[in-house]
Amino acid sequence: MIQLDFAAVLVDWPLLLRGAAFTLGLTAVATVLGVALGIACARARTHGAAPLRALATAYVELIRNTPFIVQLFFIFFGLPSLGLRLSSETASIIAMTLNLGAYAAEIVRAGIDNTPRGQLEAARSLAMTERQVFLRVVLPPALGRVWPALVSQIVIVMLGSAVCGQIAAQELSYYTNLIMSRNFRSFEANFVAAAMYLAMAVMLRQLLAWAGPRWIFGRVAPTGR
Amino acid sequence: MVEFTVWQILWNLLLAARWTVALSLIAFAGGGIVGLALLAARLRRWPGVAMAVATYVQVFQGTPLLIQLFLAYFGLGLFGINVSAWVAASVALTLYASAYLTEIWRGCVDAIPRGQWEAADSLALSFGEKLRHVVAPQALRIAVAPTVGFLVQVIKGTALASIIGFIELTKTGTMITNATFRPFTVYACVALMYFALCWPISAVSKRLERKMRRDR
Numbered sequence A: 001m002i003q004l005d006f007a008a009v010l011v012d013w014p015l016l017l018r019g020a021a022f023t024l025g026l027t028a029v030a031t032v033l034g035v036a037l038g039i040a041c042a043r044a045r046t047h048g049a050a051p052l053r054a055l056a057t058a059y060v061e062l063i064r065n066t067p068f069i070v071q072l073f074f075i076f077f078g079l080p081s082l083g084l085r086l087s088s089e090t091a092s093i094i095a096m097t098l099n100l101g102a103y104a105a106e107i108v109r110a111g112i113d114n115t116p117r118g119q120l121e122a123a124r125s126l127a128m129t130e131r132q133v134f135l136r137v138v139l140p141p142a143l144g145r146v147w148p149a150l151v152s153q154i155v156i157v158m159l160g161s162a163v164c165g166q167i168a169a170q171e172l173s174y175y176t177n178l179i180m181s182r183n184f185r186s187f188e189a190n191f192v193a194a195a196m197y198l199a200m201a202v203m204l205r206q207l208l209a210w211a212g213p214r215w216i217f218g219r220v221a222p223t224g225r
Numbered sequence B: 001m002v003e004f005t006v007w008q009i010l011w012n013l014l015l016a017a018r019w020t021v022a023l024s025l026i027a028f029a030g031g032g033i034v035g036l037a038l039l040a041a042r043l044r045r046w047p048g049v050a051m052a053v054a055t056y057v058q059v060f061q062g063t064p065l066l067i068q069l070f071l072a073y074f075g076l077g078l079f080g081i082n083v084s085a086w087v088a089a090s091v092a093l094t095l096y097a098s099a100y101l102t103e104i105w106r107g108c109v110d111a112i113p114r115g116q117w118e119a120a121d122s123l124a125l126s127f128g129e130k131l132r133h134v135v136a137p138q139a140l141r142i143a144v145a146p147t148v149g150f151l152v153q154v155i156k157g158t159a160l161a162s163i164i165g166f167i168e169l170t171k172t173g174t175m176i177t178n179a180t181f182r183p184f185t186v187y188a189c190v191a192l193m194y195f196a197l198c199w200p201i202s203a204v205s206k207r208l209e210r211k212m213r214r215d216r
Helices: A013-047 A050-064 A068-082 A088-113 A117-125 A130-167 A172-183 A186-216 B006-043 B049-062 B065-078 B085-110 B114-122 B127-164 B169-180 B183-215
Strands: none
Touching: A013 A050, A013 A088, A013 A130, A013 A172, A013 A186, A050 A088, A050 B183, A068 A088, A068 A130, A068 B127, A068 B169, A068 B183, A088 A130, A117 A130, A130 A172, A130 A186, A130 B065, A130 B127, A172 A186, A172 B065, A186 B049, A186 B065, B006 B049, B006 B085, B006 B127, B006 B169, B006 B183, B049 B085, B065 B085, B065 B127, B085 B127, B114 B127, B127 B169, B127 B183, B169 B183
């Protein structure tokens, strides 16, 4: 007979909550930095000079074709031999940012590519500079078009951050490990963690879907309003 | 401390990459079979099945693969099954892949115009015949590119099996690092291996996608 004891895990709820908060914090920072990096790379790949374009492409391909855990280990364990010693939190944020940046670059580029030519021509005929055209005419509706894909990617990065516990960043899976090493309720601890991650994923998705049109790309009405 | 030349590191990683490939193939094939079964159940329109499959997909897409691996590892143990890391990783990655694949393929089936289903109905085709002669040929064409693309996700996902003690590429990298104290070189080599595995597949997937868009 299988006996499950969830109470033994839930009694440590302050640790679980602290871990969840840390996970959300890491995700928030990585989201802001990663999306900005993604936009910069998308811009470099669509408008940049040839060397810059090649560099951005190499970065995107390299990140998209290697596992997050290897990127994280390379940054945390590998870079100190170059004299760059990072705390586990900094390494986690850098890894998550670089990871999200590469995927966001592809996603945002798809949105930029679908900009109607007429809008570019209209903006240029108003004597806007290239930077103004990009920031005011091209980018906001492009973000609007690809927002659902971008939100999915942000959720994937949040879930991926569970690996950061392996380098002792004190996020949810780190505390899950701590709890199961104390009470040996391994299955229950991971089950509770899974439920918490699921709730966080659903909430984050809803929050971003709600916030996007209001604050991020909604200031400039997309078209025809 | 053990002295390893870069070639020895690469050679050992290459040997370990076989297990990454093996686990990826098991997960991809197993996930394909389970995913197909779930898709068929959905298309049957049995009551409650759509909800159940949607929940299944939501759970696997909404929780970290790492936690899924732990749950498989410790969960199978609860039933008194003595699980090796092999079994746990295969089970977890199969279920993970099945959730994604069934969702990808559902999208492909949904992309087929309703008229095709109705035409098949009006020809009095059975459920199996409808799938075989009308739906599958059209859905498969759309499905190839994203399915190949997902294979890359699976290969990268197997890296997490290292954490439950499955000795594949990443785990071997960690072991060599512990012996040589050269994390920079070793993890760069590990990343290179994954890149060599994944990049050609990504490129094929991208080309298929472009070709499909042109053909339409």
